Amino acid sequence: MTANVSSAQPDSPTPSPLHAVVADDFAAVNRTIVEQLNSKVPLVETIGQYITESGGKRLRPLLALLAARSLDYTGDKHIPLATLIEFMHTSTLLHDDVVDESHMRRGKKTANDAWGNAPSVLVGDFLYARSFQMMVDVGSMRIMAILSGATCIIAEGEVLQLTNIGNPSISEEDYFETILGKTAMLFEAASHSGAVLAEATPEQERALQYYGRYLGLAFQLIDDLLDYQGDADAMGKNVGDDLAEGKPTLPLIHAMEQGTPEQAKLIRQVIRDGGLEQLDAVLDIIHTTGALDYTRQRAEEMADKALQQLDALPPSAYRDSMAQLARLAVDRQA
Numbered sequence: 001m002t003a004n005v006s007s008a009q010p011d012s013p014t015p016s017p018l019h020a021v022v023a024d025d026f027a028a029v030n031r032t033i034v035e036q037l038n039s040k041v042p043l044v045e046t047i048g049q050y051i052t053e054s055g056g057k058r059l060r061p062l063l064a065l066l067a068a069r070s071l072d073y074t075g076d077k078h079i080p081l082a083t084l085i086e087f088m089h090t091s092t093l094l095h096d097d098v099v100d101e102s103h104m105r106r107g108k109k110t111a112n113d114a115w116g117n118a119p120s121v122l123v124g125d126f127l128y129a130r131s132f133q134m135m136v137d138v139g140s141m142r143i144m145a146i147l148s149g150a151t152c153i154i155a156e157g158e159v160l161q162l163t164n165i166g167n168p169s170i171s172e173e174d175y176f177e178t179i180l181g182k183t184a185m186l187f188e189a190a191s192h193s194g195a196v197l198a199e200a201t202p203e204q205e206r207a208l209q210y211y212g213r214y215l216g217l218a219f220q221l222i223d224d225l226l227d228y229q230g231d232a233d234a235m236g237k238n239v240g241d242d243l244a245e246g247k248p249t250l251p252l253i254h255a256m257e258q259g260t261p262e263q264a265k266l267i268r269q270v271i272r273d274g275g276l277e278q279l280d281a282v283l284d285i286i287h288t289t290g291a292l293d294y295t296r297q298r299a300e301e302m303a304d305k306a307l308q309q310l311d312a313l314p315p316s317a318y319r320d321s322m323a324q325l326a327r328l329a330v331d332r333q334a
Contacts, residue, residue: 018325021317022065025079029061032083036130047111047123051090054108059325060190061086063215066325067194067208070318077138077197084134085190087127088147092154092186094124099162100245143193150189157181166246168268172253176217183223184216191215207312211322214306218329221299224249225292226333228283243282246274250298251291252282258289299330 019026037048061082068078096102097110098117104110112120128151135144160178164170170178191212195205227242228251242249248271256264263285270278286292306326313319 063190064194067191068198071198073198084131087131091124091127168271170248179220183220187216188212207309211309218299218302225295255289255291
């Protein structure tokens, strides 16, 4: 299938102030991404470039760079490590958009909308395969164990989310199990593998592992909050997308727990049916039950836990950037 998209190259992600302390490393990662997308099959390169250059923040590779540098790592293996983590993330985006039948991501057509489902899935497979090739190049069995284990947990999280669609009986505990797998695990693997690469002490390694986990949880909680109060242009997706897909995220779970029986019944029915016909009514219930405030509170708890982990690291500009990243996770609007 041929995509009806501009032939111009998409813009590369613009580094934020958080990237400043690893600006040279980040530039090297961007170059390595281009090099490693090389394929004898043109469509692989085309779709790979389209999705990797579509404006993402590249937080996961940034975590690997910051974690390694915060422990005075001076080698060069952090560049392929950060690159392969970005490939792992990108492959999950390609697969997720097919599963969710998404048409827009970051304000642009999804790859599956532009080229079709089959090419998107197969290029996602290619990126996963390339990431494992690069793990071999990094040359650490411990890092390979961390990342391969994370891959399994991420896949389980995605399947768990899929099986939870349309199920209004999901508990808050079930929700956290899902987002730990589908989102937080790659954050955790990124910071954990960066620590291992830098030969961290056991205390530092554990701290960076859990820093990534709590950061990822905070990030996903705010994502789920923004689905009900965010700006569509800023987010690059429509408000209420999760509701339309029947995803029982924390704002809905809390609203059902705190609302009247009638309010809970309406939300349960909307989760089962999907769609946006009752969006205004659901938004009213979410606001009157304080569900968004509660979701933000839980995100702030996770961000605070992430910040606490940084006490195990020596003072540095890299540690400061990780602290800023934890605060950004809950303060962002997109």
